[in-house]
Amino acid sequence: MEIANLSKNFASIPVFEGLDLSISSGEFVCLVGGSGSGKSTLLNIVAGLDHADGGTVLAPPAAVMFQESALLPWLSAAGNISLALKFAGVPRQDRQQRTQELLNLVRLPDAGYRLVHQLSGGMQQRVALARALAQNRSLLLMDEPFSALDSITRDFLHDELEDIWRATGRTIVLVTHNVREAIRLGQRVILLASDQGSIAGEWRVSDTQRHDAVAGAALAETIRTVLHREVHGLAAVS
Numbered sequence: 001m002e003i004a005n006l007s008k009n010f011a012s013i014p015v016f017e018g019l020d021l022s023i024s025s026g027e028f029v030c031l032v033g034g035s036g037s038g039k040s041t042l043l044n045i046v047a048g049l050d051h052a053d054g055g056t057v058l059a060p061p062a063a064v065m066f067q068e069s070a071l072l073p074w075l076s077a078a079g080n081i082s083l084a085l086k087f088a089g090v091p092r093q094d095r096q097q098r099t100q101e102l103l104n105l106v107r108l109p110d111a112g113y114r115l116v117h118q119l120s121g122g123m124q125q126r127v128a129l130a131r132a133l134a135q136n137r138s139l140l141l142m143d144e145p146f147s148a149l150d151s152i153t154r155d156f157l158h159d160e161l162e163d164i165w166r167a168t169g170r171t172i173v174l175v176t177h178n179v180r181e182a183i184r185l186g187q188r189v190i191l192l193a194s195d196q197g198s199i200a201g202e203w204r205v206s207d208t209q210r211h212d213a214v215a216g217a218a219l220a221e222t223i224r225t226v227l228h229r230e231v232h233g234l235a236a237v238s
């Protein structure tokens with residue numbers, strides 16, 4: 001994914017002026033930044049849900065997952081996944097098996113029959129992830145997918161998402177407010193500046209830093225320091 005000289009304005013107010021960003025195939029990148037720094041706008045532009053005012057964005061077609069699962073409430077978990085498979089062109093006779101494979105992948109092998117309101121928040125996000133994977137796109141864009149969940153469920157889903165990323169080889173770009181989450185998941189953490197969307201910082205995360213909270217703590221502190229500077233002394237970000 002290559003973004004060059006991106007500019008974007010809302011009502012003449014610039015969000016991005018000349019943003020450059022390059023993400024390799026198969027990479028897991030986390031985007032952090034203060035509120036209003038343009039994280040969601042960037043994801044929306046890459047997904048084709050919004051347009052840029054200038055510059056170039058070269059990205060493969062993407063699947064998108066948001067904070068709210070946005071599942072169709074009148075369909076079962078399996079029905080939601082199967083519908084995405086249908087839109088992805090998977091033939092009818094293959095959809096049931098593929099749906100079950102995706103339910104297995106997100107560790108909900110027996111929940112396919114359940115309606116959305118019969119699923120917990122964490123389960124709904126797992127179905128939403130399965131639905132995003134059903135689209136069979138090499139790029140997965142995730143906008144704060146776990147921020148509405150409790151911390152135990154979130155930790156569990158971090159492990160699952162990492163396994164799925166390794167198993168599927170997807171390129172993943174995940175937006176989060178949570179520096180710890182960014183270090184837990186990302187091979188690279190990119191911090192968007194609060195003024196006109198340049199990049200305020202960029203850090204590589206080692207496997208050790210990702211999996212060992214003590215090893216990741218120093219990096220988290222460094223990122224938080226820059227983040228706090230960016231948001232001009234707003235309250236600490238988790």
Ligand SMILES: Nc1ncnc2c1ncn2[C@@H]1O[C@H](COP(=O)(O)OP(=O)(O)OP(=O)(O)O)[C@@H](O)[C@H]1O
Nearest residue numbers: 010011015033034035036037038039040041042177
């Ligand atoms: N549809 C819109 N119309 C007008 N302004 C918008 C629109 N969408 C976003 N903005 C503005 O663009 C800027 C970037 O917004 P964006 O939602 O991308 O930031 P963010 O970093 O994702 O913020 P948050 O962390 O609070 O979700 C903000 O100043 C916001 O007010």
